[in-house]
Amino acid sequence: MEKERIEKVKKHIRTEAALEAGQVLKKITDNFPDNPEGMKYFYDLLSRQFSEEILPKNGKKLIGTMCVQVPDELILAAGAKPVRVCSGSFPYDNAGAEFMPAKTCSMIKAIMGLFQVEDFREKFDMLVIPTTCDQKKKTTEILKDMGYEAYSLAMPSRKDDDNSRYYWQNSVKEFAADLMKKTGNKITKESLKKAFDLKNEARYEFRRLFKLRMKNPAVIYGKDAFLIANAYFTDDIESWTAALKKLNDELEKKVEEGFSVANAKVPRFLFTGSPPIFPNMKIPLLVEEAGGLIAIDEVCSSSRLLYDMPSYDEQGLYDMIPAIADCYLKPCTCPCFVPNEERKDKISNLIDMFNIDGVIYQAFSGCQLYEMEQKLIGNFLMKKGVPMLYIESDYSPEDTGQLSTRVEAFIESIKMKKKSSAAKKEENKKDKK
Amino acid sequence: MNKITKFVNNASIKRFRFWFQIVAFFIIIYGGYAAIEIGENLPTFACPYLDKPGGTCFLMGLQHRFTLPFDQFISFRGLAIITSILFFLAGFVFLNKAWCGYVCPIGTLQDWFTKIRQKLGIRYSNYSEKKFKKLKKIKYILLALLILIPLGIANSIPGVGKLSHDWGVPFCMVCPGRTVLPIFNGDFSQLTIDFSSKTKMVFTFLGMAVTGMFFAGAFYKKRFFCFFCPMSAFQFIFKKLGLLRLVKDGSKCTKCGDCYRACDMGIREIADDVENKDIVKDDCMMCFKCVAACPEEGCLKVNFLSKTIYKATEEGFYKRTK
Amino acid sequence: MKVYAGIDIGSTSIKIVLIDESENIVAHSTNPTGASFHKNSMDAFQSLLERENIQKADILYLASTGYGRKLLKEADETISEITANAVGAKKSAEKIGTVKTVINIGGQDLKGISLDEEGNCGNFVMNDKCAAGTGRFLEMTARTLETSVDKLGELHFNLKGVPASINSTCTVFAESEIISLLANGHSHEGIVVGVHYSIAKRIARLIKRIGVEDIIFFDGGPAMNKGLVEAVENELMRELYIPDVPQITTAFGAALIARSVYHEEEVHA
Ligand code: SF4
């Protein structure tokens, strides 16, 4: 009886999650004109993931990862498939809220809800969770307690000194060894080279998209860019790269033809903070539906996912594995690091490169690190003269009304500023004449 | 023009350097046979202990010239120090520290050892950051000694008196240029211990020890000897005069550390310093491997007379990592 | 006469302002929002036009703002209440100088806006999910004390003795707190003063996040409550500027925006 009831509850959550995903996807596709042809692949993929099969099936062993810091080259080299399990689903968030502390961040709750509702114990050979923020750290133990093969990948809290660097290199080395044990496959320099190349190809296409997004007027909405990166979480790396290549080709052609999705007057935003993960596209959608454009982002679920590229000097595991480790540590701008000056530098650079008018900073309520770093970034941006909107929110749609007012006001204020500065320029011109 | 720059930026600096070094190596070691004589005060180890080198090492002359009594400083002989430095600079300005990365035969030899090690699949070793900082200083001590000891030969030191002439060219006595390079002439005579005097014995013994360390060290540690090289220290004093420059646009740097990994000299600042434009540190040999390893468009650049001749590009990075 | 209209559809009332070409207020009205606010808005609009004898065709441009702004399909332009509020405040206080901070208390929200030198909206804060410290809170107080909202100001100044202290900011808990204060024999006046200070403290905390600078403009319905004004002034230790009709600033701002958008479009056309 009880078992039946539980099954019913689970089914209900699944249905709700599929419904939510469907609704968001509908918004993403229907509320915007001229979606690129090449986006269809990604829309379909995400929709399938919620309506049919959550986990990919390709015969390979699955290794779940819970952070952008997990070096998936190693997983690929060990002949397994990496799946990033970070979830953006509100129904799963609710499910997780039942047994997680109230102040836990939505993403953690959603992940835990997912692993509670869906019994993935047999599916994953390993769940890899780096010791980034406290919540993720402890999650590892709770997952173990739930019967999962959870692996804690030890990360230092600093990235600027050599002690941390070697500490991390060692922990990645150990991880490689444990992976070999778990999968029964050996990581060789040949297999690692292949994984390197696969990932670097993906990175190449990703950077192409990155450059296309610099175009002003824009050729692609931020919401689509988020989805592309999201699809990478679960997709097969080769097919993902191929699909993105096709999209990039299409966009490049569109640029040549002079096509754009938004004119040059549309305010351009940089999105930073806690990662939007499909279907939690709440804030990005609010921004773009209100007539803004997310030109670029600085979040671990999107543009930080595949930007940094490792390079090794000598082809041998002794150099390649540390090279991978370095690439996942040194340029990372996650707020779990102190100091994290690089985040300011990166944001500042992106602002200049992408012609950014304003910054949207999202922090999931409960994510202390992003909440606290908000002040630092805010002060920095104030000095730089770029306005920032700080939003503390979670996966629930409750606050959409309030948020939309704030987002709209922010956009309006930027439009007004743009207008008055344009008017000033005109005047200056006239004066000169 | 565009095509050429693209070709250059996509090029593999490793291969280019490999061939350049071979040519330079032959010119320095055997140049004399083909009547090549680049100059007398070369900022590189063109060692006169060789049969017919294609030039002469600056350090040898420097040590000789400093065997100079104080009262003769303002004299023709004193002037010779200045003119020799000027000749040194005349060669130096063109390549700057790239003399080390591209020409020096001792440097090239070490790179070849590294190649052999790589082929054998043996891992390299590295210094820890602390050790590195300490070891870096040795070259300055050597540079100071290499000037002070000759002065001690010509001038009397209170309490010790004048040093004997056995102390002459002290650095050459321990320099691998003297012991190793002549091997390429089939000459092993420098690899012996000279028992003619105590000082000579100690020096030649030290020379042998250094040679042993040179072989073993260079095999496991990239550019092992260069950390201690006084030539590198001397060059560094004049780096501002170099026409060839390595510059960095810190705003484009993500601190990914790819360049740091590539750097045989383990120069941390190349990745971590985002403030300074001129990024050449005292250990740098201007090999430009870092430029080739950097994935950020235009972040690291090689300039000659303020004109960029080679720079980091995304495309080049991909081409090279494939 | 040609006019521009701004309509602010708030949670408790619908405010309409008509302005002429030289940005003077021609007419304004305030009506309860009620349940079907589309119909009520249109009715309110109609009756204002009739009262002032203005033809529909004379309205050159209509901008809507407030919670219900998007549902009024008749509007030519919608604008968020934050922007409209800022624009309205800047214009209303023109004669005394440049407004730097705007505090607005609405039916169920609390806003703080900081303006830059040019009067552009720089930074702003808003209360998040709940109605603590908003107009709702005052309404609840009045209801519990069996009086009306407009009387609260008067009660405030009649206090003899010490004010009660209200600790809860949540409307629901505050209500039960007030009831128990009453049961313990606290005076109505003391409770009202307590409530005013409790709201004022909340405002101060919120507003300090964006930095408080003179001139401070205080508007929204509750700004008519002199007692509350005094409490806020004491909490911020600064003087507030209250417009003549505090509840219509946002609608006035919308009307001003309507005018400027109209002219822009004219230029482009
Ligand atoms: S530092 Fe190395 S390369 Fe340069 S002169 Fe000395 S030995 Fe030669």
Ligand code: SF4
């Ligand atoms: S022994 Fe060394 S320092 Fe002396 S001349 Fe030869 S290369 Fe130069």
Ligand code: SF4
């Ligand atoms: S910093 Fe660059 S140029 Fe200098 S030694 Fe290192 S890799 Fe070579």
Ligand code: SF4
């Ligand atoms: S490789 Fe380039 S981007 Fe990376 S740390 Fe070095 S200079 Fe910076």
